[in-house]
Amino acid sequence: MQLTNRSKQVSNKEMTLMERAYLPAIATGMAITIKHFFKKKVTIEYPEVKRYLGPVFRGRHILKRDADGRERCTACGLCAVACPAEAISMVAAERQKGEESLYREEKYAAVYEVNMLRCIFCGLCEEACPKQAVYLRHDEFIPVFHDRDQVIWGKDLLVEDMNNRYTREAWTKEEAHLLDQKRANGEVTNVVPRAIP
Amino acid sequence: MELTEFIIKTLTILVVFVLTLVIAMYSTWGERKVAGFIQDRMGPNRAGPGGLLQPLADAGKMFFKEDFIPALANKWLFIAGPSLAMLTALLASAVIPFGSTFRYDGVEVVLQGVESNIGILYVFGVVALGVYGIMIGGWASNNKFSLLGAIRAASQNISYEVAMGLSLIAILMMSSSLSLGDIVAQQHGGNWNIFYQPLGFIIFLTCSFAECNRVPFDLPECETELVGGYHTEYGSMKLGFYLFAEYINMFVSSAIISTLYFGGYNYPGMDWVYNQLTASLGTTTGHNIATLIGTGVFFGKALFFVFFYMWVRWTLPRFRYDQLMNLGWKKLIPLAIINIIITGASVLFLKPFITSLLN
Numbered sequence: 001m002q003l004t005n006r007s008k009q010v011s012n013k014e015m016t017l018m019e020r021a022y023l024p025a026i027a028t029g030m031a032i033t034i035k036h037f038f039k040k041k042v043t044i045e046y047p048e049v050k051r052y053l054g055p056v057f058r059g060r061h062i063l064k065r066d067a068d069g070r071e072r073c074t075a076c077g078l079c080a081v082a083c084p085a086e087a088i089s090m091v092a093a094e095r096q097k098g099e100e101s102l103y104r105e106e107k108y109a110a111v112y113e114v115n116m117l118r119c120i121f122c123g124l125c126e127e128a129c130p131k132q133a134v135y136l137r138h139d140e141f142i143p144v145f146h147d148r149d150q151v152i153w154g155k156d157l158l159v160e161d162m163n164n165r166y167t168r169e170a171w172t173k174e175e176a177h178l179l180d181q182k183r184a185n186g187e188v189t190n191v192v193p194r195a196i197p
Numbered sequence: 198m199e200l201t202e203f204i205i206k207t208l209t210i211l212v213v214f215v216l217t218l219v220i221a222m223y224s225t226w227g228e229r230k231v232a233g234f235i236q237d238r239m240g241p242n243r244a245g246p247g248g249l250l251q252p253l254a255d256a257g258k259m260f261f262k263e264d265f266i267p268a269l270a271n272k273w274l275f276i277a278g279p280s281l282a283m284l285t286a287l288l289a290s291a292v293i294p295f296g297s298t299f300r301y302d303g304v305e306v307v308l309q310g311v312e313s314n315i316g317i318l319y320v321f322g323v324v325a326l327g328v329y330g331i332m333i334g335g336w337a338s339n340n341k342f343s344l345l346g347a348i349r350a351a352s353q354n355i356s357y358e359v360a361m362g363l364s365l366i367a368i369l370m371m372s373s374s375l376s377l378g379d380i381v382a383q384q385h386g387g388n389w390n391i392f393y394q395p396l397g398f399i400i401f402l403t404c405s406f407a408e409c410n411r412v413p414f415d416l417p418e419c420e421t422e423l424v425g426g427y428h429t430e431y432g433s434m435k436l437g438f439y440l441f442a443e444y445i446n447m448f449v450s451s452a453i454i455s456t457l458y459f460g461g462y463n464y465p466g467m468d469w470v471y472n473q474l475t476a477s478l479g480t481t482t483g484h485n486i487a488t489l490i491g492t493g494v495f496f497g498k499a500l501f502f503v504f505f506y507m508w509v510r511w512t513l514p515r516f517r518y519d520q521l522m523n524l525g526w527k528k529l530i531p532l533a534i535i536n537i538i539i540t541g542a543s544v545l546f547l548k549p550f551i552t553s554l555l556n
Contacts, residue, residue: 023399026513033512037234045239 055170055179058121059141061114062166063158064133066104071159072133073112074105082128087118105131112158116142117151138168205299205306210291213310216496217290221444222252224503228444231507259437267430271337278334279431279438285327286445292316293452294378296462296492300484308492309378316377317369320453321362324408328354330442331410331417335427346426349518350417353407356525357414361404363533364397367540368457377453381461386468389460396536398458400529405450407525410443412510416518451502452495459498462491 018024044051053059064072075092093110095103102108126135145151160166170176226241226248233240241248266275293316296308313319328351335347368390372380384390391398407414418426425431428439455461470490475483516524 029512030508033235033508036237037231037508039237041234041239042237043239045242 053138055138055168055176056173057138058123058136059139060116060137061119061125061153061158062135062137062160063109063112063155064135064166065160065162068101069162070100070102070104071108072104072131073109074107074131074133075109075112076130078128078130079125079134082124083119084122084124085118085120087115087120088125089113089115109155112155114153114158115151116145116153135166135168137166139166199304201302202304202306205301205304209295209299209306209308210310213290213293213295214287217287217445217448220448220500220503221441222256224444224447225255225440226251227503228507228510231504232511235508235511256437259434262433264433264435267339269339270430271339274333274337275430276435278330278337279435279442280330281333282327282330282442283438283445285323285330286442286449288323288326289320289449290445290452292319292377293449293456294381294461295495296488297382298484299488300481307378308488312376312378314374314376317365317375317380317457320377320449321358321365324446324450325354325358327408327442327446330439331427334431334439338427338430340430342424343427343429346417346423346429349423350410350427353410353414353416353521353525356522357404357407357529360400360525360529360533361408363530363537364400364404365457367394367397367533367536370537370540370544377456377461381456381463384460385463387460387463387465389458389463391458394458394536394540396532397540398454400533400536401457402454403524403529405454406506406509407521409446409450409506411447411506413513413516414521415515416521447506448499448503451506452499454502455495455498461498462488462495464491464494467491 066072075090077090077092080086080088080090089111090109090113091111092107095106095108121136123136142153170179229251230240230248232238241251244250244254266272291310292313294307294309298305298307300306311319331350331354332347335343335345335350338344368380369375371390371393372383374380374383380390406412410417417423418428423429428436431439467487471483471487474487477483478486
């Protein structure tokens with residue numbers, strides 16, 4: 001049965017004089033390697049250049065704010081329940097008078113912690129969230145830990161920065177495909193690809 | 198010896214010594230860079246611009262590692278091995294003519310460590326000693342793999358030295374001199390030996406690959422069969438010396454190849470450049486600058502062959518041991534002997550015939 005056209009019948013016949021001389025074969029090989037010497041390198045130099053990971057990559061968590069800059073999270077704990085790795089923990093608190101501009105709901109998470117060593121980045125928390133408060137970013141992942149203290153991320157690291165808001169431009173495979181086509185056509189999108197994948 | 202002559206000589210020797218070391222040092226960087234480029238990678242590029250500080254970082258690492266000597270090893274020989282490898286590698290560059298002459302204060306000094314009239318013989322003697330470094334290191338390690346690697350190295354070097362010497366005899370028959378300076382001077386004016394001795398050149402090149410234990414003849418350090426070869430038990434700077442000696446050998450053999458076959462410091466249009474320089478800058482300065490240009494050309498040629506070594510390394514797979522021996526004894530030695538006969542016949546019959554035709 002023939003699967004591809006690439007297979008070659010092995011032959012045991014005597015080599016010709018050209019083949020036995022070996023030097024022409026070496027010259028061919030050297031020509032191939034020197035061609036690669038001048039080729040464009042495929043390396044993406046990581047810390048300086050980061051590869052675009054796709055619109056549905058599950059990177060690090062972010063706690064979203066709404067359009068007015070109020071935290072969306074209401075500390076219902078559904079994400080913590082949904083989490084198969086039990087990485088999320090939180091402490092709820094009641095919103096006081098005068099804090100309406102800080103928290104969207106009457107109850108909020110005073111402490112919201114994700115243990116980044118436990119997290120498996122499955123994305124079940126963002127699916128469980130009824131308030132669309134927690135997301136896994138598609139453009140950033142957690143950096144290397146140097147210290148045990150850096151493992152548990154609190155609200156200081158998780159809550160969204162209003163000056164640098166996080167948006168995701170595609171949600172499904174179909175949308176991502178459409179987006180890729182748009183980008184290929186040169187129509188501007190909000191995410192600039194940082195390296196050619 | 199005059200004082201100025203002595204000073205110039207001392208400076209030449211020092212410069213040659215330092216240059217050899219620096220080139221060997223940067224060959225390690227070059228090797229990795231070439232390897233990377235040939236494999237579509239970048240090579241080292243983090244330490245300094247373009248990775249240029251990489252050799253320093255490597256050396257620093259080597260120095261700070263534990264200088265370990267195995268309990269059952271012969272301590273004296275264990276230390277003598279890498280020292281000897283380094284010593285013999287450095288000795289060979291003494292007789293290479295790096296340029297024509299340097300004029301200062303009416304004294305003309307040859308840009309060569311030692312002006313020996315048996316230069317090429319000296320090179321062969323020293324290079325043959327190089328096998329002791331490997332052999333002693335492998336023996337002193339008290340490790341069967343090291344010993345096997347050392348034995349391989351020794352037999353390989355001895356086998357290929359025969360073919361190397363025979364291929365060289367053809368050159369000596371043409372130049373009728375053992376002095377490297379004379380051999381280079383005779384190649385003046387585009388009269389390079391490569392045009393007369395293409396077969397001899399190929400044999401010499403192949404043998405120098407084998408002598409340097411480079412791919413495709415790097416059987417002594419064949420990892421898949423012998424762990425690390427003769428330097429299995431070595432670490433720290435002693436291992437560094439072994440690796441360094443290999444790169445020095447590579448540079449020295451490249452220099453000798455360009456001396457013997459590619460006219461050394463000669464280059465096309467040399468006389469014209471010389472006349473222009475002496476006419477415009479005076480006989481002393483012009484002469485010296487012309488010499489320096491020749492030296493630059495020489496280093497260019499030698500470095501090209503260093504690059505060639507690396508290029509081959511990342512192209513050809515390693516030979517099997519029996520293939521190595523077959524190639525050495527059954528192909529290269531007969532070919533070298535045929536080359537000698539042809540050269541002898543040409544020198545004896547063809548050369549008078551052609552000269553009589555031309556006159």
